[in-house]
Amino acid sequence: MNEKSLVSAADLTKVYGSGSSAVRAVDNVTMKVSSGELVLIMGPSGSGKTTLLSMLGGLLKPTSGHIFINGVEITTLSESLLPDVRAREIGFIFQAFNLLSSLNAEENVLFPAGLVSGGSRKARQRGLDLLERLGLSHRKHFLPKNLSGGEKQRVAIARALINNPKLILADEPTGNLDSRTGHEVMMILHDIAREEGRTVIIVTHDPRLEDVADRILWLEDGRLTNRKEEAHLWVRDPVCGMRVDQWTATYLATWQGARYFFCSQRCLERFQAQPAQYLKQAASGQ
Amino acid sequence: MWTLPRCSSGSPMMRLAFKNLLHEPVRLLISTGGVAAALFLVLLLEGVFEGTSQQLVTYLEKSDADVWVMQKGVSNMHMATSVLPMRVQESLAAMPEVQSATPILYASLPVQIQDRRWLSYVVGVRPGEKRGGPWAMAEGATSPKPGEAVVSNVMAKKAGVGLGDSVHILSREVKVVGLSQETFSMANSITFVSYSDMEDILATPAAASYFLVKARPGVLPDVLSERVRQAVPGVNAMTREQFVASDRTMAQQMGTDLISVMTAIGYMVGVAIIGLTIYTATVSRAREYGVVKALGTRNSQLMALVALQALAISVLGSLVATALAYLTSPMLKVLVPEIPLVYSMASLIRLVLIAIAIAALASLLPAYRVARVEPAIVFKE
Numbered sequence: 225m226n227e228k229s230l231v232s233a234a235d236l237t238k239v240y241g242s243g244s245s246a247v248r249a250v251d252n253v254t255m256k257v258s259s260g261e262l263v264l265i266m267g268p269s270g271s272g273k274t275t276l277l278s279m280l281g282g283l284l285k286p287t288s289g290h291i292f293i294n295g296v297e298i299t300t301l302s303e304s305l306l307p308d309v310r311a312r313e314i315g316f317i318f319q320a321f322n323l324l325s326s327l328n329a330e331e332n333v334l335f336p337a338g339l340v341s342g343g344s345r346k347a348r349q350r351g352l353d354l355l356e357r358l359g360l361s362h363r364k365h366f367l368p369k370n371l372s373g374g375e376k377q378r379v380a381i382a383r384a385l386i387n388n389p390k391l392i393l394a395d396e397p398t399g400n401l402d403s404r405t406g407h408e409v410m411m412i413l414h415d416i417a418r419e420e421g422r423t424v425i426i427v428t429h430d431p432r433l434e435d436v437a438d439r440i441l442w443l444e445d446g447r448l449t450n451r452k453e454e455a456h457l458w459v460r461d462p463v464c465g466m467r468v469d470q471w472t473a474t475y476l477a478t479w480q481g482a483r484y485f486f487c488s489q490r491c492l493e494r495f496q497a498q499p500a501q502y503l504k505q506a507a508s509g510q
Numbered sequence: 511m512w513t514l515p516r517c518s519s520g521s522p523m524m525r526l527a528f529k530n531l532l533h534e535p536v537r538l539l540i541s542t543g544g545v546a547a548a549l550f551l552v553l554l555l556e557g558v559f560e561g562t563s564q565q566l567v568t569y570l571e572k573s574d575a576d577v578w579v580m581q582k583g584v585s586n587m588h589m590a591t592s593v594l595p596m597r598v599q600e601s602l603a604a605m606p607e608v609q610s611a612t613p614i615l616y617a618s619l620p621v622q623i624q625d626r627r628w629l630s631y632v633v634g635v636r637p638g639e640k641r642g643g644p645w646a647m648a649e650g651a652t653s654p655k656p657g658e659a660v661v662s663n664v665m666a667k668k669a670g671v672g673l674g675d676s677v678h679i680l681s682r683e684v685k686v687v688g689l690s691q692e693t694f695s696m697a698n699s700i701t702f703v704s705y706s707d708m709e710d711i712l713a714t715p716a717a718a719s720y721f722l723v724k725a726r727p728g729v730l731p732d733v734l735s736e737r738v739r740q741a742v743p744g745v746n747a748m749t750r751e752q753f754v755a756s757d758r759t760m761a762q763q764m765g766t767d768l769i770s771v772m773t774a775i776g777y778m779v780g781v782a783i784i785g786l787t788i789y790t791a792t793v794s795r796a797r798e799y800g801v802v803k804a805l806g807t808r809n810s811q812l813m814a815l816v817a818l819q820a821l822a823i824s825v826l827g828s829l830v831a832t833a834l835a836y837l838t839s840p841m842l843k844v845l846v847p848e849i850p851l852v853y854s855m856a857s858l859i860r861l862v863l864i865a866i867a868i869a870a871l872a873s874l875l876p877a878y879r880v881a882r883v884e885p886a887i888v889f890k891e
Contacts (some may be wrong), residue, residue: 274889283804283886304808310885311806322801322888324526326533331525339524339806380583383598 231254236289249275251446262276262417273427311339315384319396321376323368330364333382354382374405394426403464462506463491527818539789545827552776561850565695572645575722576731607729613718614707622678625668632700634708650688660688660702660833730762784872792876813877824869
């Protein structure tokens with residue numbers, strides 16, 4: 225194992241089902257990610273990206289292979305020890321935000337701090353600092369249902385950082401955000417890696433994140449492969465104008481016989497509400 | 511190096527448990543209300559049973575006797591018959607520890623008022639004798655003469671009779687001259703007649719059912735009862751406390767099976783309501799529990815959260831049930847005076863303990879469910 229690697233996986237395989245119905249979601253993946261590195265895992269839908277991320281986060285046991293985080297092999301840890309690893313060493317950021325609906329923003333941020341011994345002592349001030357830094361001080365007493373998508377994701381980021389983890393795992397962190405908010409979140413993740421030296425691994429379809437990534441791992445049929453540049457076909461999201469890879473895009477709609485591709489669920493929904501208006505705007509270059 | 515996480519639910523889990531409950535007030539209200547209703551019915555049932563049991567021994571408690579003397583082999587008044595020769599009174603009177611010995615004749619007999627028959631404890635007391643007679647009067651004379659009776663005011667009201675009206679005890683017609691209080695329950699009532707009338711009704715001249723013995727000052731009832739058993743052949747003697755306890759035990763034994771079944775049903779309803787509530791809440795929040803697992807919560811902490819929620823509903827339900835019981839008690843006493851209602855401290859303590867047990871039982875299935883939530887669920891859209 226590389227001494228500088230914070231995360232490394234060796235011969236990682238995950239098989240769902242058995243016999244003739246067995247599916248190799250992740251197939252013999254070996255990878256290393258260093259401290260302070262921002263790495264994207266990209267690839268077509270169903271290529272095994274989320275399964276790989278789940279295993280790296282200790283949320284899913286691999287069928288075979290080994291994962292080391294900060295020098296400790298988590299694949300051999302018992303179920304009773306894994307939660308502490310997740311609480312201390314890993315911060316999670318999700319596409320659907322996954323805030324706890326009954327807790328307000330501040331309580332959501334502080335929640336993981338209460339799960340580690342001694343974590344809650346200085347956590348309150350740190351939580352307030354994080355909310356301040358992410359521009360959410362004035363919203364700290366709001367329940368998630370009263371926050372915008374961008375605010376929810378910033379709360380989720382603060383929550384991921386509260387225990388000072390060395391590793392941040394993010395699954396489509398900009399997937400449910402409009403282009404402006406998505407860009408904000410992208411820059412926050414960039415700062416987390418650059419300024420704080422944390423390792424950030426992001427599963428995404430969002431090509432904007434490529435601009436801030438140190439490395440891109442391309443996953444296809446469960447295997448890490450070279451990225452097929454020629455397979456990309458860049459189109460514009462008719463709602464926000466963002467560049468979208470037609471080949472890997474998750475959000476798409478057909479209207480009047482033509483197919484359109486979107487950067488996020490939000491843009492897709494906006495388009496579906498008023499397709500003619502957005503196509504007219506796109507045609508006029510607005 | 512990593513250390514073991516805390517096993518206790520800790521403050522974030524407690525906060526989450528209570529916030530989750532309060533986040534869905536309608537669900538909380540329905541579940542607490544359901545549990546409260548079930549436990550209130552249990553309390554009511556036990557209260558009626560306790561009240562009836564107490565009512566059955568009220569006569570004994572109010573008898574103003576230190577020691578009860580009865581036929582040997584008899585140790586109850588309820589469901590028992592005791593016949594003693596009148597000469598026992600002379601034996602008792604001759605004892606230096608005895609201040610007085612008052613005979614009563616007693617039998618459980620039907621009292622017919624108009625077309626309706628009421629089962630009653632009929633007690634024959636000597637005219638002018640206060641011991642053994644009614645202890646609280648609503649109206650009229652305290653001591654019935656031959657041809658007269660003192661009946662329960664509640665029974666009289668329900669039967670539509672008053673002072674001066676006639677009732678029949680077996681075939682003997684007697685006139686109501688007094689209405690007594692605290693002498694009616696669902697299980698029985700107490701009717702007082704003159705001793706001579708009771709001798710005729712029972713065809714037992716020169717006999718007594720029980721002797722109500724008053725000890726001389728300084729003589730302990732325990733000592734006196736022992737002395738009576740030694741000195742007077744063919745009798746049993748019990749202190750008033752012993753006699754009351756004996757009759758209460760018999761009354762409780764007679765109703766225990768029925769009450770046990772009814773209360774068990776009530777408690778099971780409570781378990782079902784809490785279990786269903788927590789289970790549905792757990793299922794509806796399965797994704798959130800997956801999130802908290804992903805964030806580093808252990809299964810034991812989540813199970814504690816579920817148990818805490820069940821406990822909160824259960825304790826809240828038992829508090830509401832207790833409040834309901836005490837608030838409705840005065841109203842029930844007015845609306846249904848024949849139902850004596852007594853909430854004992856033992857009953858309330860038992861309710862709280864059982865509420866805790868209910869919570870533990872009700873949280874088993876939800877705890878199992880929450881333990882099976884996969885944290886990887888968080889990555890699913």
